[in-house]
Amino acid sequence: MSYNGFQFYDNETNFEKYMERRAWKENANDTLEKPVVRELLGEVSGKKILDLGCGDAKFAKELFDLGCENYIGIEGSTNMIELATESLEGLNGAVIQATMEDWEYPESSFDLVISRLALHYIEDIDGLFKKIHQTLKPNGVIVFSIEHPVITSTLQTSGTRTSWTVDNYFIEGFREQQWLGGTVHKYHRSIEGYYRALQGAGFTVENLRESTPHREHFENEETYERRLRIPLFLFLSAKKTT
Numbered sequence: 001m002s003y004n005g006f007q008f009y010d011n012e013t014n015f016e017k018y019m020e021r022r023a024w025k026e027n028a029n030d031t032l033e034k035p036v037v038r039e040l041l042g043e044v045s046g047k048k049i050l051d052l053g054c055g056d057a058k059f060a061k062e063l064f065d066l067g068c069e070n071y072i073g074i075e076g077s078t079n080m081i082e083l084a085t086e087s088l089e090g091l092n093g094a095v096i097q098a099t100m101e102d103w104e105y106p107e108s109s110f111d112l113v114i115s116r117l118a119l120h121y122i123e124d125i126d127g128l129f130k131k132i133h134q135t136l137k138p139n140g141v142i143v144f145s146i147e148h149p150v151i152t153s154t155l156q157t158s159g160t161r162t163s164w165t166v167d168n169y170f171i172e173g174f175r176e177q178q179w180l181g182g183t184v185h186k187y188h189r190s191i192e193g194y195y196r197a198l199q200g201a202g203f204t205v206e207n208l209r210e211s212t213p214h215r216e217h218f219e220n221e222e223t224y225e226r227r228l229r230i231p232l233f234l235f236l237s238a239k240k241t242t
């Protein structure tokens with residue numbers, strides 16, 4: 001069975017394996033992804049934040065510790081929404097079960113939109129960036145991480161990975177991945193593709209990062225050296241200037 005982005009996490013076996021992996025010591029999310037996201041977010045104090053594909057929304061607690069005023073998480077998976085609802089208990093925020101594509105985005109409402117490792121599940125990125133642009137207040141910012149295009153370009157449309165070779169890099173679109181024992185749909189886009197989609201929606205791109213490993217985030221020298229080999233994640237931040 002092959003799943004789209006959020007349905008994948010509602011298959012119990014996939015979900016268990018994903019949560020197990022996230023709990024690993026020195027997992028890639030905590031050692032490579034989160035430090036860059038934190039840096040790109042800058043000051044969050046007093047901000048209204050929208051988190052697209054928020055997963056278990058554990059990150060909300062960290063945002064409130066940093067002074068965020070309000071948090072809304074959008075999440076498609078029922079399993080994730082259950083965890084996210086617990087994470088938000090007692091905090092000034094909410095999680096909503098909806099897809100990023102179909103949610104009705106309120107106009108000029110957020111200071112910051114974040115999305116961590118979820119936008120590579122989206123087919124129409126141009127349409128989504130336009131919705132994000134209109135839901136941000138003037139000078140509002142989007143910060144997101146995705147699987148690095150070098151990685152998504154190794155995936156095939158058939159779900160069968162034949163090698164880790166970068167291939168068909170400039171052919172954007174549907175790819176299938178066998179991951180954690182299940183099969184999931186992803187969308188490959190070039191770095192330029194993401195950059196242009198942001199510009200096309202009216203954003204000014206401010207930062208581009210590639211999850212460069214930093215030794216201080218790793219206890220284990222071997223893991224650090226392994227992470228120096230391949231870029232796992234790409235990050236972009238952009239401002240609503242028009």
Ligand SMILES: C[S@@+](CC[C@H](N)C(=O)[O-])C[C@H]1O[C@@H](n2cnc3c(N)ncnc32)[C@H](O)[C@@H]1O
Binds near residue numbers: 074
């Ligand atoms: C890799 S997880 C990341 C979760 C969280 N952002 C984090 O970093 O811990 C991707 C999340 O995006 C959600 N997702 C995927 N496609 C979605 C869509 N179209 N609409 C809403 N959520 C989606 C999945 O259900 C999953 O919880």
